Amino acid sequence: NAGVTQTPKFRILKIGQSMTLQCAQDMNHNYMYWYRQDPGMGLKLIYYSVGAGITDKGEVPNGYNVSRSTTEDFPLRLELAAPSQTSVYFCASSYGRGHPLDEQFFGPGTRLTVL
Amino acid sequence: AQKITQTQPGMFVQEKEAVTLDCTYDTSDPSYGLFWYKQPSSGEMIFLIYQGSYDQQNATEGRYSLNFQKARKSANLVISASQLGDSAMYFCAMREGRAGNQFYFGTGTSLTVIP
Numbered sequence: 265n266a267g268v269t270q271t272p273k274f275r276i277l278k279i280g281q282s283m284t285l286q287c288a289q290d291m292n293h294n295y296m297y298w299y300r301q302d303p304g305m306g307l308k309l310i311y312y313s314v315g316a317g318i319t320d321k322g323e324v325p326n327g328y329n330v331s332r333s334t335t336e337d338f339p340l341r342l343e344l345a346a347p348s349q350t351s352v353y354f355c356a357s358s359y360g361r362g363h364p365l366d367e368q369f370f371g372p373g374t375r376l377t378v379l
Numbered sequence: 380a381q382k383i384t385q386t387q388p389g390m391f392v393q394e395k396e397a398v399t400l401d402c403t404y405d406t407s408d409p410s411y412g413l414f415w416y417k418q419p420s421s422g423e424m425i426f427l428i429y430q431g432s433y434d435q436q437n438a439t440e441g442r443y444s445l446n447f448q449k450a451r452k453s454a455n456l457v458i459s460a461s462q463l464g465d466s467a468m469y470f471c472a473m474r475e476g477r478a479g480n481q482f483y484f485g486t487g488t489s490l491t492v493i494p
Contacts, residue, residue, distance in 0.1 A: 297482070306383075306470055306484035307424075322481060354424065366474060367414060368482060370424035 268371035287355030295360030382483035402471030
C-alpha cells in the first residue's frame with residue numbers, strides 16, 4: 265500500500281495563477297482532509313470529505329475548492345493564488361464513521377510558495 | 380477559545396531521561412478522542428498515540444504514554460528514555476464526537492534531545 269500520496273512535492277506560483285494539489289489514498293478510507301501548516305504553527309483544516317460526493321468547509325476554506333468524485337482522490341484547487349497561501353499543505357485520510365481508532369494518516373505534504 | 384493548547388513552544392531533555400509535553404483541550408462533548416503526532420524535520424506527520432474520552436486507563440505505546448486527566452482536561456505526552464531521534468515537533472490533536480468530522484491541532488512543542 266502506498267498510503268496517502270500527494271503531488272507535487274514543491275511548487276512556486278505567481279500571484280493570480282491557479283493550480284490543483286493532488287491527493288490519493290489506497291486504504292479505502294471514507295474520510296479525507298486538507299490542512300495547511302504555516303511556519304512554526306500547527307495544522308489548520310481547509311476542507312474535508314466524509315465520502316465520495318460530500319465535502320465541507322473547515323476552519324480556513326477561503327481561496328480554495330475541493331471535489332471528491334471517488335473514494336480514493338481528493339484534489340484541492342487554488343483559483344487565484346495569493347502570497348497568504350504560501351504554506352505546506354497536507355492531505356490526510358481516516359476510516360471515520362465511528363471507527364474505534366480514527367487516527368489520521370498523512371501524506372508527505374506539498375510545499376507551496378506564491379510570489 | 381482554543382480547542383487545543385500547547386504552552387511549551389520548546390523543550391530540552393537529556394538523552395535517556397523522560398520528558399512530559401503538555402496539552403490541554405476544550406470541549407463540552409462527552410465523547411472525544413485525543414491524539415499525539417510527531418513531525419520530524421523531514422516534515423511528515425507520524426501518529427504516536429491515541430486516548431479516547433471513555434478509556435479507563437492511560438494509553439501506552441512503547442516509550443510513549445499519555446497522562447490523561449479528564450477533570451483537568453489535560454492529555455500530556457510522556458516520552459521515557461529519550462533518544463536523539465525523538466528530536467522533533469510534537470502536536471496534540473482532538474476529534475470531537477464519536478464520528479466527529481474535524482480534528483483540531485495545537486501549535487506544537489519543539490523537543491530537542493541533548494546527548
